[in-house]
Amino acid sequence: GENVGLHLPTLSVQEGDNSIINCAYSNSASDYFIWYKQESGKGPQFIIDIRSNMDKRQGQRVTVLLNKTVKHLSLQIAATQPGDSAVYFCAEIPAGNMLTFGGGTRLMVKP
Amino acid sequence: NAGVTQTPKFQVLKTGQSMTLQCAQDMNHNSMYWYRQDPGMGLRLIYYSASEGTTDKGEVPNGYNVSRLNKREFSLRLESAAPSQTSVYFCASTQRAANTGELFFGEGSRLTVL
Numbered sequence: 001g002e003n004v005g006l007h008l009p010t011l012s013v014q015e016g017d018n019s020i021i022n023c024a025y026s027n028s029a030s031d032y033f034i035w036y037k038q039e040s041g042k043g044p045q046f047i048i049d050i051r052s053n054m055d056k057r058q059g060q061r062v063t064v065l066l067n068k069t070v071k072h073l074s075l076q077i078a079a080t081q082p083g084d085s086a087v088y089f090c091a092e093i094p095a096g097n098m099l100t101f102g103g104g105t106r107l108m109v110k111p
Numbered sequence: 112n113a114g115v116t117q118t119p120k121f122q123v124l125k126t127g128q129s130m131t132l133q134c135a136q137d138m139n140h141n142s143m144y145w146y147r148q149d150p151g152m153g154l155r156l157i158y159y160s161a162s163e164g165t166t167d168k169g170e171v172p173n174g175y176n177v178s179r180l181n182k183r184e185f186s187l188r189l190e191s192a193a194p195s196q197t198s199v200y201f202c203a204s205t206q207r208a209a210n211t212g213e214l215f216f217g218e219g220s221r222l223t224v225l
Contacts, residue, residue, distance in 0.1 A: 008151050034213070043115070043201050043216030044154070089153055098169065099214070101153035 008087060010106040019077040021105045023090030028071060030092035034099070035064060035075045038087045047075070047088075077107075085109045113137055117202050117217035124192045124224045132187040132220050134202030142205050143185035144169075144214065145177060147198040154201060160185055192224045 013019045025033065031052040036044035050057045050064045050073075057064050063076040073090050090102045115136045124130055136143065141162045146154040146169075156169030160179040174196060176188045185204075189196055199221050203214040 041218070043203070043218050044214075045216070046213045049213065091153075098156055098159070100170075101155075103151070103153050 008104050008106045010108060012108045012110060013080050014110050015080060015082060017080055019075075019080045019084070019107055019109075021075045021077075021088050021107060023073040023075075023102050023105075025071050025073055025090065025092045025102070027092060027094045027100075028068075029094040032093040033064070033066060033073050034091045034093075035062075035073075036089045036091060036101075037084075038089065038104070040086075044089060080107075080109050082109050082111060115202055115204055115215055115217035117200075117220050119220060120218070121221050122223070124189075124222065126193060126224060128192050129188070129190050130192065130222075131189075132200055132202070132222075133184070134186065134217060135184045136202075136204040136215070137183065138204060138206070138215065139182070140204035140206045140215070141182070142207070143179065144203045144205075145175070145185070145187045146201045146203065147171065147196075148201060148219075149198050157187065157200075189222075192222075194224045196222065197224045198222060 034049040035047040037047050038044040048059045048064050050066050055066050061078045065074045087104045087106050089104045091099050093099050118133045144159040145157045148154045155171050157175050158177040160166045163182045166177050178186050199219045201219050202217045205214050
């Protein structure tokens with residue numbers, strides 16, 4: 001994963017709009033990817049995962065897209081709500097190795 | 112169902128002091144982990160325990176030791192704290208193998224080393 005230092009990228013969206021959070025992963029051997037949500041003062045919480053043999057997976061209001069050609073992962077949140085405000089981390093697992101977290105993106109939802 | 116419980120939630124230490132962060136999970140998970148999170152950054156793995164009786168180094172193990180006391184408990188010890196160890200520490204657990212993704216995290220322990 002990449003470290004982005006002290007300043008997280010921030011995405012600001014209007015309540016009710018769709019959100020797209022992007023992540024570039026580093027290891028072409030990674031075969032499993034996860035998105036986590038971290039609310040202020042709490043530990044990360046699993047949202048959704050996807051294996052490298054898939055390019056799309058849907059959950060409740062969330063969709064993860066995987067583009068292995070350009071090593072890109074995205075999380076789409078439909079009808080964004082104030083409760084979606086958090087920092088979102090992508091994580092990758094190269095086969096046989098440990099989970100590695102990316103640097104995170106802060107999502108701010110405007111009422 | 113408490114999930115993953117960490118203590119203490121906050122701690123201030125002076126350089127050179129020692130302390131132990133405690134973690135317990137009540138989900139009967141096999142694997143447990145300790146991560147640190149620095150401001151604006153992702154989590155970095157310090158140590159993990161794939162199963163009771165085993166521990167392994169992660170990405171940033173220097174300055175730390177761990178003990179898998181039993182299946183429920185996994186502690187992290189700082190023998191001689193340094194300002195570089197100021198961070199938020201998260202314990203996590205999972206039922207599956209050590210290299211799979213659905214981790215359950217505690218709420219974190221915020222440590223400041225002066």
